[in-house]
Amino acid sequence: MLSSKASCNSHGQDSSYFLGWQLYENNPFHEVENPTGIIQMGLAENQLSFDLVESWLRKNPDVMELKKGGESVFRELALFQDYHGLPTFKNELVEYMAKIRGNKVKFDPNNLVLAAGATSANETLIFCLADPGEAILLPTPYYPGFDRDLKWRTGVEIVPVHCWSSNGFRITMFALEEAYERAQKLNLKVKGVLITNPSNPLGTTMTKEELDHLITFAVAKNIHVISDEVFSGTVFDSPGFISILEAAMDRNLENTDVWSRIHIVYSLSKDLGLPGFRVGMIYSNNKTVVGASTKMSSFGLVSSQTQYLLTNVLASKRFTSKYMKENQKRLKKRKEMLVSGLKKSGIECLKSNAGLFCWVDMRHLLSSNTLEAETKLWNQMVCDVGLNISPGSSFHCSEPGWFRVCFANMSRGTLQVAMRRIKDFVERSNFMGRIKMNYQQNMSSLSRKLLSNWVRKLSSPDPNEHER
């Protein structure tokens, strides 16, 4: 009944990442109304600084009322014809992007293409850069939505670049080359490599060395680099954020071929905590890519009303400076609360400095080093413990036992409840483990005793033997 595209399952909606959301929806935690419900820790949403935006809006009522200097701009916005973006909005966006990068990178508003969130921006870019059956390299673990955004409708293949815990999941030249060779063996033409910097799910920023490897690799293979930088404003600790464009500028690559093959994807969903506003963008130094993605972006535009509102918010430089600083401070505090809470239960996290989540090492809680054991633990976590955390397998992680745990989409109180639940679970597991171990030890000493009695009995002469 449906087209093959609509019914093909490469969308990835069956992954435990999305299943966890459904389980949460059926039984959502509420401090008063449903205190035993599931706590949503699988959603990378930033709710920590809403009060700052709301307070700004209260002080600037004209903006919400679609007024300028007291006069209504409703008609102007309702009839706005340049669907590809208000010039004033694009100007504010590039200034904001530069500010996040410490003004080390300058952005030209003419190279910016608006899209309905980074979801739409990523897909649009892939539509422009690759044909069906061609491949994009993607370091693991990666954001589960990429199966939908990069692959589903475009028909492009994702070839994972396997990264490992032994070096903190850093991207190496060896891993890039290995993935490239694997793609070639599969007869897939590699068109580019996509990175997420800062990483979702790792919560880490890329090192200069990693960025250098990527650029060198892209030059050698003559391929594109897409840098998804949607979490760039969430960096709350050192080392600071280095954009791929900054790394390329440091190598004086502005006038070389690779400069036009580097593209950035950004959105206001994470940094400003506005995923519902659907504001995303592509930034590229390649005029052909800008032209093609502008045409494609007609299928996912940002409403002029949203653009108007956010132009005003971003134009308030005092507000954006204060917001960025305060938001990062709050994220850092919240992350520390999660890390120390987990530590009390004997659970460690990958050292992180960005993002709205931690990458948590639960390998010691697995019954075996397998994906099945990871899924079993995930099931226990969601259904018994009541925490929707996301298993590493949904991020295509190569090692079982890692989980992404979000910390910025809930109140402090809810996070405390979550930490208590984890502590109880670990204590229960340790207790059950001890009972199991004691039982096994007792059973084995009992069976040893029985066996030695039996052997003794067999080897001792039977006093009645000759009477039979």
Ligand SMILES: Cc1ncc(COP(=O)(O)O)c(C=O)c1O
């Ligand atoms: C790495 C990454 N890219 C893109 C997106 C999608 O963002 P948006 O809400 O702007 O579409 C997400 C959302 O979680 C993400 O983590």
